[in-house]
Amino acid sequence: MIIDATFWVAISFLIFVILLVYFKIPLKVKNLLDENISKIKSQIDESEKLKEEAKNKLAEYDKKIAGSKSEIKKMISEANETAEKNIIKTNEIFHKQMEMRKKNTEEKIKQLKNQAIKDVKNASINIAFESIEKLMLNSLDKSKLDKIYNQSIEQTKLALQKKSS
Secondary structure (H helix, E strand, O other): OOOOHHHHHHHHHHHHHHHHHHOOHHHHHHHHHHHHHHHHHHHHHHHHHHHHHHHHHHHHHHHHHHHHHHHHHHHHHHHHHHHHHHHHHHHHHHHHHHHHHHHHHHHHHHHHHHHHHHHHHHHHHHHHHHHHHHHHHOOOOHHHHHHHHHHHHHHHHHHHHHHHO
């Protein structure tokens, strides 16, 4: 039998395999791989849990945002209603004040008109008394009386014109 290099390579390979089995290297490699697989599985499970938690948090925050949006809309509508009520109230107050001012002004106008009428009457009476006085003092003949009467009428007209101006 010839012992050549292939024989020795085969023998060394067998010794290597026997040494590996003797020192339980395949079992250690298997355990190491199993350990890595379990770590990876636990990491995947943990990431799945985190993913679910994130989804739950996202849903929770979406609900909060939706609630906030509806609350904001409610606040805006309440503010609009309040503003409209304030505008209506202010408008009513303004119109009441204007109505009061209008009534006061009309009342003042009536008072001034009545005062003017009284002034004209008083002036007419005064002129009439003066005319009568002149007539009595100068009671002469009818032509002079007519002349004095016409003059007193002219004076009355002038006095009334001055008062109305």
